[in-house]
Amino acid sequence: MIKRALQPWPDSRAERTLGAASLLVGVCVVGMLVFVAVQAWPMFQHQGLSWLGSGGNVDSQLGNLEHAGAHPSASGYYLRAWPLIYGTLLTTGIALALALPTALLSSIFIVEFAPAFLRRVMIPVIRLLASVPSVIYGLIGILVLVPFVGNDLITASEKTSVQNVVELTGAGLGVAALVLAVMITPIMVALITDALNTVPRAWREGAVALGLNPLRATLAVSVRAIRPAIVAAAVLATARALGEAVMLYMVAGSVGFAPKPVDGVTFFFEPLKTLASSIVESAEGLGAPALHAAAYAFALLLLFSAFTLSLAGYLVKLPLRKYEVRA
Amino acid sequence: MSRIRRIAVAFAVVGVLGVATPAAALATSLITISGSTASYPLVELLANKYRKVEKNKVKFKIAQGGSQAGINDVTFGRVSIADVSRDPKSTDPKGLDFYPIAKYAVCVVTNDSNPISNLTAAQVLAIFTGKTRNWSEVPGAKASGTIDLISRTSSAGVLSSFETLLNGGKKVSTLAAQKTSEGLLKQAVEADQNSIGFLSNYNADSGGVNSVAYNGIGCTRANAASGQYAGIAHFYEVTNGAAKGAAASFISWIDKAKAAQSIIASEWVPLNE
Amino acid sequence: MSATAGTGLIAGRQPRRHGKRSSLRTWRWVDRLVFLGAWAAGLGLCLIAAGIVVYLAVRGIQYLKPSMLVSRPQAATSQAGSGGFLDPIEGTALLTAIGVVLALPLSIATAVWIVEYGRPSWLARVVESTIEIVAGTPDILIAVFGLALFQLHLMAPFSATGEGGGVVGRSFIAAGAMMSLIALPPIFTATRDGLQAVPRHMREAAFALGKTRIATIRRVLIPRVRANIATGVTLGVSRIIGDTAIVLLVLGGTLHIETQSSTPVLGLLRGTGSTLTSYVFDNSPAGEGEAPQKAYAAAFVLLILILLLNAVVNRIGKGNAHTITGAYV
Secondary structure, X not given: OHHHHHOOOOHHHHHHHHHHHHHHHHHHHHHHHHHHHHHHHHHHHHHOOHHXXXXXXXXXXXXXXXXXXXXXXXXXXXXXXXXXXXXXHHHHHHHHHHHHHHHHHHHHHHHHHOOHHHHHHHHHHHHHHHHOOHHHHHHHHHHHHHHHHHHHHOOHHHHHHOOOOOOOOOOOHHHHHHHHHHHXXXXXXXXXXXHHHOOEHHHHHHHHHOOOOHHHHHHHHHHHHOHHHHHHHHHHXXXXXXXXXXXXXXXXXXXXXXXXHHHHHHHHHOOEOOHHHHHHHOOOOOOOHHHHHHHHHHHHXXXXXXXXXXXXXXXXXXXXXHHOOOO | OHHHHHHXXXXXXXXHHHHHHHHHHOOOEEEEEEEOOOOXXXXXXXXXXXXXXXXXXXXXXXXXXXXXXXXXXXXXOOOOEEEEOOOOOOOOOOOEEEXXXXXXXXXXXXXXXXXXXXXXXXXXXXXXXXXXXEHHHOOOOOOOOEOEEEEEOOOOHHHHHHHHHOOOOOOOOOOXXXXXXXXXXXXXXXXXXXXXXXXXXXXXXXXXXXXXXXXXXXXXXXXXHHOOOOOEEEEEEEEEOOOOHHHHXXXXXXXXXXXXXXXXXXXXXXXXX | OOOOOOOOOOEOOOOOOOOOOOOHHHOOHHHHHHHHHHHHHHHHHHHHHHHHHHHHHHHHHHHOOHHHHOOOEOOOOOHHHOEOOHHHHHHHHHHHHHHHHHHHHHHHHHHXXXXXXXXXXXXXXXXXXXXXXXXXXXHHHHHHHXXXXXXXXXXXXXXOEOXXXXXXOOOHXXXXXXXXXXXXXXXXHHHHHHHHXXXXXXXXXXXXXXXXXXXXXXXXXXXXXXXXXXXXHHHHHHHHHHOOHHHHHHOOOOOOOEOOOOOHHHHHHOOEOOOHHHHHHHHOOOOOOOOHHHHHHHHHHHHHHXXXXXXXXXXXXXXXXXXXXXXXX
């Protein structure tokens, strides 16, 4: 039988084998989604959707989940995870707000204004920034940025102003959103630059011929033409930002607090926790069934939001189809 | 033809090796432990000594993660023994056996630049429950500004012992920063001039932080041994059901052997002192 | 017509020889601001990248001694005595090897099937979508999936089992399997793009000579897309090396590589260990570490590895040199 396998294969057998391998990959991925959902089911079974709401201190609730024992009752699963969801939305939103304009401007710079040598330099630079591991970003954040913010930027009066609600240590929303923005910008720059380079030269030339200056011509023609690519870049970057766990665990402060914008500047110093970083935090305690279900419920929520993002991106791109560049 | 035969022979050899070596490995037994970060130094020393005593016939795998993580691991059979640094709670799963091995003291600690010598029970309660928020309200404090509370995550046994023994049974305020291990709590207190926290006496007295007396009694090994200090807690080795096999031998060795008791007496308090 | 003559209709760079750039003085001040903003953004990114590399290089050279690369880590209270990080380096190498060995055949098989066969077409679309899903899945999710999967009793042979019958679920093979999941999309995408770029006449020539489809794939197409596969593998390796979440959750985090039994290979695969990324994490203020110096040294080694891999990609991916993404995304 081994001899038969060592001889050249007929096409039908090859097709079936390769198809089986592909099916295996597909089944594994679908199995992963189903598996995560099954692990998360106890949380939905006992708490329905109310665990997405707010109420009480989420840190102590997570602690209670860890102590709930081997066969927790329905009340043993009590959780109100809104501060975590809010923290995720805040960091992702602010990081995206910082990164999207920067990425757009950088791409325009690379394509339009950069001298040739600088353009050759920036391509490896973008690739490098995109491939730096998140633990290195987290290390620089926690050893350089957090002490700087904690010692030099946070004043004693700011600390006392919130001292009855939360402690300010330098690790918080500002550092987290900033480092996250630096992490997601290269992805967007790469996609947008490649898209800008596929816009036919003639389109932009036409705009210049009509009297626009080069910048306006780029904005009016090229950037408008690649709007689907910008949407795709934003979707990809948001998905990356939502799922970032280790770096945020290191620099966001690890306190289940919902930062309040009304606090002014202190808003950016308040610590928070995101869904993904909570999963890393509970890594040691995943043996407890209640905490196990909670962590997988967070993972399921992240998956669901990634799906929704892709769907939203697809829907946003639909009306833009007619402007799509055929290069 | 001969190539296939060679492949088959190779498989057979690997298969035999795969069976033979575990048989030789059976002579050594493995004890897996996980749990408290406070008792980790003690258990590590005891394990090393026991391994020498048993002439390397016993291997240990010791992980940390906090007392609660140890309890969860031993409940589900992932480890043989859990290190726990708090008394059994009503929420603990039924069927666990707690074997005490040593006593230790829970100390309140502050930064070295803020050398408070003594705090009363009422002051400790007010500070750690968040009623007192500023160092100006604490007499004898050199620090000024907001009090930075440093505590442990809910998995910690030392936290539970601290709340029961020194905090009047009340929970530490949710304002406190939660560190995952004794080492990290000590680092945090060393780094922040306005901080206050709690450590087991081994880490509190080994330098770098200021250990605070409680109700006038200093937090030292001697005061813990004499029973005067209020915050005396136990280290336990916990098994699922009665201890069996290698784990049982290890625990009874800790209880009976002179070498073990002298290791315990070096930094902690033996049970019968 | 004449407006576009000499510039061509092809996409690409603007030719600098023709015409003069409009002077900045004729622009409105809003446009000048945006112009400055574009320069600032571009230079800012360069500065950030330079800053990261230079800072890590300074700290790394300050704390990295060559002996650290070959000595084993010791648990010690002071940083001077805690040895090097040979075990984390070995752990990284082992995980990368397992991940690539598992991912490579599957990715190439899938890419080949989708491009060359692909019947039924709905199945091909489903498989492509699932690989896109994996590419977009955060690694923390894959990590928790791996942990839960390998803690099933069915998977007991792949890791250690505790005294009470609970499966630990953390081992090299478990982490390696998850690493193969994250290395799969880059290799798949690169191979698929390479195969799609092969012109039809090559296949048709092979068929005309009487070769079967599978023989064409094996003897003509695969050798031709070797560069793409290599690019994909390098990108996958770079993703594996940089991943932390999977290592933290599924590898067991022991300082030394600890084999599960004394069986030569199986014991190692079922054992636990650490990698450079988990070593950096553990020695940082977020892990156990009072050892930022060791963290910097290890981070520097990690960065050098990533730089080398990037240089390799830039070299062999010459066909993708005009795009930044290449097979990245």
